[in-house]
Amino acid sequence: MTATLLDGKATAAEIKDELRIRVKALAERGIIPGLGTVLVGADPGSQAYVNGKHRDCAEVGIASIRRELPADATQQQVDDVLAELNADPACHGYIVQLPLPAHLDTQRVLELIDPDKDADGLHPVNLGRLVLGYDGPLPCTPRGIVELLRRHDVALRGATVAVVGRGNTVGRPLGLLLTRRSENATVTLCHTGTLDLAAHTRAADIVIVAAGVPGLLTAEMINPGAVVVDVGITRVIGADGKGRYTGDVDPEVAETAGALVPMPGGVGPMTRAMLLTNVVERAERD
Ligand SMILES: Nc1nc(=O)c2c([nH]1)NC[C@@H]1CN(c3ccc(C(=O)N[C@@H](CCC(=O)O)C(=O)O)cc3)C=[N+]21
Structure with missing residues (x-):
């Protein structure tokens, strides 16, 4: 199996098109x-x-x-x-x-x-x-992930999601977002104290990795057909001595997963689109 790539760059471009229209309405x-x-x-x-x-x-x-x-x-x-x-x-x-x-x-x-x-x-x-479930600006990366999955018809309702990483910018708020009544996913929040990470990721329909550990999620750790989201972005020095960014998902996962949000071209552009969305939403309340 080869995973369908969920293209965050294209989806972010769509969202920017929608925002351009809302910005025009504000200008009026x-x-x-x-x-x-x-x-x-x-x-x-x-x-x-x-x-x-x-x-x-x-x-x-x-x-x-x-x-x-x-x-x-x-x-x-x-x-x-x-x-x-x-x-x-x-x-x-x-x-x-x-x-x-x-x-x-x-x-x-x-x-x-x-x-x-x-x-x-x-x-x-x-x-x-x-x-508390009150209105307010949502953290951009978690919001971008939920929006990308929604726009690709990845069902969250009833799904089991393993979130790997409990950081304040991604993992922790993402767990809160996914368990809202409007999303209704069932979340297992894994972290460095988790004893058997693979047991949790293998049991999940959707695995979202935001640990900042290059290659942490390998093909054996997922249920074949699972949806995998790579949030990792770590600067490493390649064999050629040049710096580059690498994700938390081993490239072989693309052979086993049903769908993959890649890095680059996945969560990063969606994060940026959600930042713009937060600003436009705030301006619309003026
Ligand atoms: N207050 C604050 N808010 C942030 O949102 C914030 C921050 N600080 N500090 C640093 C991290 C990192 N971050 C990224 C956003 C988009 C890409 C992105 O779009 N990356 C492209 C590749 C790079 C590119 O093409 O520019 C991609 O994944 O396809 C990457 C990283 C936001 N951060």
């Missing part, structure tokens, strides 16, 4: 949605991601608000930028690119974002809203 009401990004330091990977977000904004007609601080910026400087974006009516939502340099307090920074401008959906208030 005199509203231009604005997305802010805060980048501290000059990590080339982070710069590339932030550039990608601004390119996406330009494609759908969202205004970009870009703030950059040097790697040695003080906590006060960061706090001031957040206060400025919180007060700026042109900024409907913004993100602080993670990871931050080690001398800055990430928890404090994330808590200073106005929860109603939290385009990532990672503010404690918004994660709390997700726990």
Whole structure:
């Protein structure tokens, strides 16, 4: 068997087409949605991601608000930028690119974002809203995964899902999203303390791997025909000495799985499309 590839890039392009129409409707009401990004330091990977977000904004007609601080910026400087974006009516939502340099307090920074401008959906208030089932911006990667599966008619209702990874940006909130009444999946959240990971992944209809461990999920660990989602993105140095990104799913899984969300071309573009969606939704409430 060879897995059907679920193309996140094409689906993200579809979503951007839909957003372009919604942005036009907003323009008729005199509203231009604005997305802010805060980048501290000059990590080339982070710069590339932030550039990608601004390119996406330009494609759908969202205004970009870009703030950059040097790697040695003080906590006060960061706090001031957040206060400025919180007060700026042109900024409907913004993100602080993670990871931050080690001398800055990430928890404090994330808590200073106005929860109603939290385009990532990672503010404690918004994660709390997700726990309680209240409305609020949803975390982009979990939302993107659910949206990609929905648009490919992968049934979640009644399905058993093994989520591998309990991180705050993907695994933990994804478990919450999938177990909402509207999704009704049955989730097993696996992590580094899980004793027999393969027993859990083999029992699942859908396996979503967000552990950040290259090649963690191998073909023997899945039920043939299962749907597999690769969320991993780890920078490794190849045999040629060049850096490249690798996923958490061993390439051989594509021979056994029924469907595969690949990396690249899967969850990453969907995450970016959901960031835009969060900003447009917020602007629509103006
Ligand atoms: N506050 C914050 N929010 C984030 O959402 C956030 C962050 N910090 N820090 C870093 C991670 C990483 N991340 C990616 C998003 C898209 C791709 C993506 O689109 N990747 C392409 C390949 C790379 C490309 O073509 O640009 C793909 O998977 O096909 C990758 C990585 C968001 N992150």
